[in-house]
Amino acid sequence: MLKKILMVAALMNPAILANAHEFDLGDLHIEHPWSREMPPVAPTAAAYFVVDNKGKEADRLIAVHTPVAGKAEIHEHVHAGDVMKMQQVQGVDIPAGGQARFEPMGYHVMLFNLEQQMKAGEHFPMTLTFEKAGDVEVQVNVQKDAPAAGEAHKH
Numbered sequence: 001m002l003k004k005i006l007m008v009a010a011l012m013n014p015a016i017l018a019n020a021h022e023f024d025l026g027d028l029h030i031e032h033p034w035s036r037e038m039p040p041v042a043p044t045a046a047a048y049f050v051v052d053n054k055g056k057e058a059d060r061l062i063a064v065h066t067p068v069a070g071k072a073e074i075h076e077h078v079h080a081g082d083v084m085k086m087q088q089v090q091g092v093d094i095p096a097g098g099q100a101r102f103e104p105m106g107y108h109v110m111l112f113n114l115e116q117q118m119k120a121g122e123h124f125p126m127t128l129t130f131e132k133a134g135d136v137e138v139q140v141n142v143q144k145d146a147p148a149a150g151e152a153h154k155h
């Protein structure tokens with residue numbers, strides 16, 4: 001009973017509604033693209049999202065573009081001894097019936113040469129290119145903090 005009331009309260013909260021957004025491209029479902037607000041001097045930022053593949057064939061994210069950055073690369077975090085480093089990858093597989101998660105300390109889209117600071121509450125367009133499904137433009141929400149657990153991986 002309490003749980004139900006909490007859920008209704010969450011649905012009625014405009015801030016939460018505005019935060020949860022998703023995009024479809026064929027069998028691919030892209031959940032809640034977001035980016036953390038960075039200090040004005042930061043030349044880079046990162047974008048995160050989850051891709052679900054409801055289809056029977058694997059696909060692969062192979063490129064990302066956005067007008068707000070001079071360059072966008074797909075990165076992964078790797079352990080190098082005690083340190084976490086990130087490096088560019090050529091693509092990320094989206095398994096059939098599975099998902100690929102882009103999240104802090106994991107895969108992410110790195111944005112270089114930002115045209116201007118992106119502030120919390122703003123959003124910007126970003127085009128994801130998949131090997132088979134092609135292109136989809138999503139809107140990336142800029143926010144101060146990572147989405148609450150559950151928000152980015154609800155089904």
Ligand SMILES: [Cu+2]
Binds near residue numbers: 046086087108110
């Ligand atoms: Cu990176």
